Amino acid sequence: SRLVDRETGQSVWGSGIDVVWPRDGGYEIALPIGWQGQEPPRVVSTGIVEGLSLLGYRKDGYRPIAALFEQNGYRAGDLASPGPRDNFFFFDYDFRQGTVRTAAELGRRLEELQRSRGGGSLRVNLLCQSNGAHICRFYAKHGTATLEEAEAGEVRRPDDLRVGRVVLVGTANGGGLRALRELDRGRHYLPRFGLGRSWQPETVFTFRSVFQELPGRSDERFIDENGRPLDVDLWNSEEWRRYGWSVWSPEVERRLRRRGRSDLFGDAEARWSYLERQLERARRLRHVLQQDSKGFTAEAYLLIQNTGLSTPERALLLRGDEGWQTLFVGDRQ
Numbered sequence: 406s407r408l409v410d411r412e413t414g415q416s417v418w419g420s421g422i423d424v425v426w427p428r429d430g431g432y433e434i435a436l437p438i439g440w441q442g443q444e445p446p447r448v449v450s451t452g453i454v455e456g457l458s459l460l461g462y463r464k465d466g467y468r469p470i471a472a473l474f475e476q477n478g479y480r481a482g483d484l485a486s487p488g489p490r491d492n493f494f495f496f497d498y499d500f501r502q503g504t505v506r507t508a509a510e511l512g513r514r515l516e517e518l519q520r521s522r523g524g525g526s527l528r529v530n531l532l533c534q535s536n537g538a539h540i541c542r543f544y545a546k547h548g549t550a551t552l553e554e555a556e557a558g559e560v561r562r563p564d565d566l567r568v569g570r571v572v573l574v575g576t577a578n579g580g581g582l583r584a585l586r587e588l589d590r591g592r593h594y595l596p597r598f599g600l601g602r603s604w605q606p607e608t609v610f611t612f613r614s615v616f617q618e619l620p621g622r623s624d625e626r627f628i629d630e631n632g633r634p635l636d637v638d639l640w641n642s643e644e645w646r647r648y649g650w651s652v653w654s655p656e657v658e659r660r661l662r663r664r665g666r667s668d669l670f671g672d673a674e675a676r677w678s679y680l681e682r683q684l685e686r687a688r689r690l691r692h693v694l695q696q697d698s699k700g701f702t703a704e705a706y707l708l709i710q711n712t713g714l715s716t717p718e719r720a721l722l723l724r725g726d727e728g729w730q731t732l733f734v735g736d737r738q
Contacts, residue, residue: 407453410448417434424602425459425594425595430660431605431608437611437669438669438670446499449499450497451497455471475493480492500536503614503686503690507614508547511544512548526565526567527565529567533574536576536617539617543690545700546560546693546698547560548561552693556693560698569704571703572709580617581618582717584620588610589654591603605657606652607660607661610652623718627721628719628722630721640687642680649731652670652676720732
């Protein structure tokens, strides 16, 4: 989704130039860890990324998908102002936010769509890509319920608003080590050319959604240099400090001391408390998504997955003179 500064209207993410500028480590896109959701954040979602262009280079986003549906008889509309014959909609959302919050926003927009159609019965199919799977699965089971309500088995969705098919495209339903890698290394765009923008680990650390993509418990998730399994619990915050992951990396700690920005990242105590909250909510959400729900009435789950790319299952932990080093698939070492 595109992100803009709601006060200035300036693009923060979603245009070609946003992929290379500013060289701020992604701080412009960070969601302050102290933000509690009482009011909209400074940066908000404003639509999908149809495509990117920069210096003559073009890369498609969701434009071909929209064209494909329209070629097959669908009529694209805007959820904010749907027309009577529109039957295909993109749902843009702030990808930094957590699953439950975004599922509630999806529910509100679908209820507005239902009202715009006269308030009668409405059946929707949900086509979910990447971490959109968590959002759609939660909505299909519990609607706009809070996490606490979902844990109690509650469902918040109008009886005449039904979920038909849930189509999951390229989704890591059980989470994946890519999430840990991004929390530990950050994200880097156009790395081959050395010109792309980087989101530093402390920036990704502020994204609630990435914690909810961490993989489930496995006895062989981490191995030593001899290939022996290590007993490491990703859901234990103490392990993050022990292995120097994310904001507990010495490099990141030095950068935070140098740059400050407590308005985004708080102090060491605030970061620790934030990590514990995010791990707890992610763990609870995973449990909810694995349970049956009386509100789940979808006709079918359809899975479309990639068989050409491997999904990393393990990481290598090496003990050195200066502490632990975490290596992932693709690292030269």
